Amino acid sequence: MNPAPELAPQLKQLRLSGIFDSLEARNRQAIEAKLAYTDFLALLITDEVARREQKKFSTRLRRAQFRTTKTLDQFDFERLPQLNRALVHDLATGRYLQEKAPVLIVGPCGTGKSHLAQALGHCAVRQGVDVVFTTCASLTQSLSAARATGSYERKLAMLARVPLLIIDDFGLKPLRAPADEDLHDLIAERYEQAATIVTSNLDFPEWDQAFPGNRLLASASLDRLRHNAYCLVLDGQSYRAPKQLGPTTSPAPQKTSKSASA
Template sequence: MNPVTELAPQLKQLRLSGILDSLDARNRQAIDAKLAYTEFLALLIQDELARREQKKFGTRLRRAAFRATKTLEGFEFDRLPSTNRALVHDLATGRYIDERAPVLIVGPCGTGKSHLAQALGHCAVRQGHDVIFASCAQLLASLNAARAVGTYERKLQQLARVPVLIIDDFGLKPLRAPADEDLHDLIAERYERAATIVTSNLDFTEWDQAFPGNRLLASATVDRLRHNAYCLTLDGASYRAPRQGPNRAKNALASTPKNIDS
């Protein structure tokens, strides 16, 4: 009788059915290389661990809800020569996560703030951390929706506990009640407990302007975000500049009215 036939239900019962994917190949390898039984077993266990880690990685990546596959390898540093590359690569190691420190990224539209934030989030996922990425508007809308169905505290604690929370486009829209209070509560819950990455078009000195109705709340929230934060300023040409067609310059000249001497 083929031993694999007997092994299959037993491996499933032990929740090791993934071993079946590589069992035949590893068995042939063991026979050809005359491996010891312990070496053969070690290979199967390594395969199972690799499969489980890959599955966990896929789950973390889906939960992160990144907009696209934005990695550090794809970030065009040459477009932003003044960017502190050393700091970016240091952040990529995940030290800020262990420190539970904020990372604040500012710059004009189209300079790659969201890309960089997601790239750091992707690094964190690869390092085994849970990450959530959302725009500031989406995040606050989810809290408001939870309030409407009586699950606000549960949602707040869920967001407060995630190791890396990425809040994109902070300050893009003015925060009105209760959104301003919700953001303050979330930042206060995460303060010195978990790492938060924030991107904004506003300069650091303008962040209080995102709270037009409550300057005291603005001060309390921004003060917590700035404390022990790593700050990055991106300054350069927009990635979203329109493409130059081959006839664009010619058409522009043709449409320019000529000066006619009187």
């Protein structure tokens, strides 16, 4: 007997789609295995919880706005033998999120900084943490646009509350006023209140170059970013390097017959 026709309206009204979707299969399983009523109910509740968790995960993943689906399993550690692999896996557990500590990732172009940052963000999403991924340029542009529409304070407060903010390509372009002040304000608001991941092509001593017009602002911003930060240095060849063409072989010279050479 299929109980779905009788229960369908009530389950939909209660928004228990997970139970509705698996009810027929679970009912058949319960009959065949002669499950107790409580065991049958436990299966249905487990299905509903799994559906809701998957829905939350999908929503968080969409809101994170990752460029691509980059996970830690896809990261090529063998290409970067000097990378502190133990630290990377420790960060993947999310301990830095509870510590509200920054994670700073530096290295040349194409070494996997963005991949690693997004992979850590993906781990955080799986742990139920809200994440926002953005480039430094897009971040400052969005704050500038918010100022133009009179919503700067609301935008700043929203970004300050995000449990994990990932800022990609810091220092790729110099920060001019008021972008340098906007970034400083955001870093100051998040300081010891939420975790931030920052990637950059610049070495750590060069980060003040991102604030060419205000050394004092640079010092105040970077001092907060570096305090209790976990640092990862990616040093290796770019994975974007063009593929090398295989060796070309010239055609073998044709032999000249004696009759032709005579």
